[in-house]
Amino acid sequence: MAERNQRITFARSPRGLPVPEDFGADETSIPSPADGQFLSRTIYLSLDPYYRNVMKNSQIYADRLHPGDVMVGETVAQIVESKHPQFAAGEYVAVRNGWQQYGLSSGQGVRKLDPASAPLGAALGVLGMPGLTGYAGTVYLGRPLPGQTFVVSACTGPVGTTAGQVARHMGARVVGIAGSAAKCEYAVKELGFAACVNYKDGDLTAALKQACPDGIDVYFDNVGGDTLTAVTRNLALGARIVLCGMIEAYSMDTPPPGPWLGPIVGARATMSGLVVYDHMNRMPEMVKLISGWIRDGQFRYREDVSEGLAKAPEAFCALMRGGNFGKALVRVGAE
Ligand code: NAP
Numbered sequence: 001m002a003e004r005n006q007r008i009t010f011a012r013s014p015r016g017l018p019v020p021e022d023f024g025a026d027e028t029s030i031p032s033p034a035d036g037q038f039l040s041r042t043i044y045l046s047l048d049p050y051y052r053n054v055m056k057n058s059q060i061y062a063d064r065l066h067p068g069d070v071m072v073g074e075t076v077a078q079i080v081e082s083k084h085p086q087f088a089a090g091e092y093v094a095v096r097n098g099w100q101q102y103g104l105s106s107g108q109g110v111r112k113l114d115p116a117s118a119p120l121g122a123a124l125g126v127l128g129m130p131g132l133t134g135y136a137g138t139v140y141l142g143r144p145l146p147g148q149t150f151v152v153s154a155c156t157g158p159v160g161t162t163a164g165q166v167a168r169h170m171g172a173r174v175v176g177i178a179g180s181a182a183k184c185e186y187a188v189k190e191l192g193f194a195a196c197v198n199y200k201d202g203d204l205t206a207a208l209k210q211a212c213p214d215g216i217d218v219y220f221d222n223v224g225g226d227t228l229t230a231v232t233r234n235l236a237l238g239a240r241i242v243l244c245g246m247i248e249a250y251s252m253d254t255p256p257p258g259p260w261l262g263p264i265v266g267a268r269a270t271m272s273g274l275v276v277y278d279h280m281n282r283m284p285e286m287v288k289l290i291s292g293w294i295r296d297g298q299f300r301y302r303e304d305v306s307e308g309l310a311k312a313p314e315a316f317c318a319l320m321r322g323g324n325f326g327k328a329l330v331r332v333g334a335e
Contacts, residue, residue, distance in 0.1 A: 010066070011067055017251040037104050038104070042102065045098075051071070077093055092113040130157070138167050146171030147171065148217035151219045153219075165192070196211075222244050
């Protein structure tokens with residue numbers, strides 16, 4: 001066992017892309033477990049994009065960092081000393097030790113790992129939090145049907161790798177988006193995707209059109225920004241978009257222009273496209289219900305009536321500036 005505990009600490013919130021100076025380093029003595037705790041030796045530290053948001057103390061995470069705190073993070077570790085009845089020295093665990101060589105744990109949220117059943121590192125990737133993200137987002141939100149086109153960005157990372165391959169197993173035609181030729185080659189040859197588009201290689205909207213001639217039925221979005229825009233130009237009717245991550249904006253100091261969709265993820269909200277003409281068969285149902293409410297005085301409305309056809313242009317221009325108050329009508333003739 002090493003004599004001291006090396007730690008990487010949080011120094012400051014990054015400006016833009018993180019730089020090494022945003023972190024500090026120190027060493028402490030190796031702590032001893034109290035009753036109900038165990039001490040473990042970190043084997044793997046997971047690096048996850050969300051740490052960038054934790055470093056700006058984003059409200060959606062429970063972690064709060066102050067200068068000098070050890071950086072938070074998931075790890076795979078081996079228990080070296082235990083005073084916890086359910087954990088024994090020698091056992092392997094997935095535990096949040098953070099960026100340090102040794103950590104204490106009360107056992108809360110800790111998963112025991114069997115090194116014989118899967119490589120230990122996978123517990124931080126495809127068999128851990130990122131894998132679950134890709135799996136659950138695909139099976140329960142994206143819900144691709146056999147033969148449908150499923151597109152996933154950051155497709156060679158743990159979330160994208162899992163989402164894409166789960167979709168492939170569900171019978172979808174999977175198209176990846178990645179940031180290099182080598183990543184795209186891997187996506188097709190190793191992950192079994194039907195195609196992969198390198199978004200750094202020219203016009204992404206056109207490339208997606210070519211790779212997805214029938215449109216995109218499901219998009220699993222890991223990056224947001226321009227990539228999301230290009231995908232939205234290629235959607236099939238009834239498409240579903242899973243807003244998972246927006247890494248393109250994590251290092252921006254102010255949200256990008258346009259509606260910032262980050263809170264949609266935090267609120268687990270859904271966005272759906274609505275075209276009224278799809279619901280025309282519900283017209284009799286709606287008229288019956290609301291006209292009844294109007295007759296009973298349970299439903300109110302206003303009309304903003306302009307007199308004479310000649311007023312139509314002016315009234316329309318007012319409408320487009322919010323100048324109407326209620327349904328804008330022009331009385332063209334007597335009732
Ligand atoms: P990852 O794919 O291993 O790494 C991030 C990748 O994002 C990069 O390798 C890069 O791949 C891509 N990327 C695209 N645009 C980028 C940009 N402007 N700057 C930097 N990277 C960019 O990461 P991961 O762990 O699998 O996570 C993928 C996404 O899922 C992240 O957005 C993460 O925050 C999100 N996530 C969400 C949840 C949730 O609960 N909603 C949970 C876990 C992860 P390319 O070169 O291929 O573009």
